[in-house]
Amino acid sequence: MLELQDVHSYYGTSYILQGVSFSVPQGKCVALLGRNGAGKTTTIHTIVGLHKAKQGSIRFKDQPIESLPPHQISRLGIGFVPQGRRIFPSLTVKENLTMPARKRKQEGRGHWGLERIYELFPVLKERENNFGTQLSGGQQQMLAIGRALMTNPEFLLMDEPSEGLAPVIIDQVGEIIVQLKEAGLSILIVEQNISLACKAADVILIMNKGKIVWSGSPDELMVNEDVQHKYLGVSA
Numbered sequence: 001m002l003e004l005q006d007v008h009s010y011y012g013t014s015y016i017l018q019g020v021s022f023s024v025p026q027g028k029c030v031a032l033l034g035r036n037g038a039g040k041t042t043t044i045h046t047i048v049g050l051h052k053a054k055q056g057s058i059r060f061k062d063q064p065i066e067s068l069p070p071h072q073i074s075r076l077g078i079g080f081v082p083q084g085r086r087i088f089p090s091l092t093v094k095e096n097l098t099m100p101a102r103k104r105k106q107e108g109r110g111h112w113g114l115e116r117i118y119e120l121f122p123v124l125k126e127r128e129n130n131f132g133t134q135l136s137g138g139q140q141q142m143l144a145i146g147r148a149l150m151t152n153p154e155f156l157l158m159d160e161p162s163e164g165l166a167p168v169i170i171d172q173v174g175e176i177i178v179q180l181k182e183a184g185l186s187i188l189i190v191e192q193n194i195s196l197a198c199k200a201a202d203v204i205l206i207m208n209k210g211k212i213v214w215s216g217s218p219d220e221l222m223v224n225e226d227v228q229h230k231y232l233g234v235s236a
């Protein structure tokens, strides 16, 4: 569904992504793990067109997207939940959700609208008329996910959805990701929370200094303390 091949990316003269290749199969969830500064957000920004790769190819459903601007990439069916959620604080929950809404007639695919979002996140319905600033961190994360779903994506990118959330809320986010996968979405999630990633993902990738240095199943990661210690800062 999504395939990166030998992607190289710079900020000015800083060489950040150093030949990144991986793919996310249809209907699967892939988690990209790694320490702060590893290049995870840069990878996601490069996919959604916010940052241009200097070299390499990015294909979505066999179509090259590396030269497209962000709004066209979004229109192809790639939804993006940014790091830090980026809720509009002076808009209500409902306004945050309806702002990016866009009618796309896609056969054989459920249409995400307000009602379906409220079914998935009943708390957003309760808080429909509250402003973004009046929500807890967990509610803001649900709103950010809901807002991305309103664009009717087939593919969802999430950048550290668990950041700053209490453990019980992180579990809820994990369940939501599993539900979205069951609803047919393909997902790439960037995380620092290993247990959330292992719960939600089919495949784990680890990034270090702009390179994918390890990949495997959640079970393989859980038993590999060396890798956890070396790249994820988990003490043995």
Ligand SMILES: Nc1ncnc2c1ncn2[C@@H]1O[C@H](COP(=O)(O)OP(=O)(O)O)[C@@H](O)[C@H]1O
Residues within 6 Å of the ligand: 011, 014, 016, 034, 035, 036, 037, 038, 039, 040, 041, 042, 043
């Ligand atoms: N806008 C930017 N300008 C210059 N350097 C940046 C910028 N954004 C990120 N970087 C650098 O790129 C590297 C990777 O950052 P990032 O992709 O945000 O890592 P991660 O999301 O894994 O924490 C870091 O060294 C960071 O300092």
Ligand SMILES: [Mg+2]
Residues within 6 Å of the ligand: 040, 041, 042, 083, 159
């Ligand atoms: Mg980041």
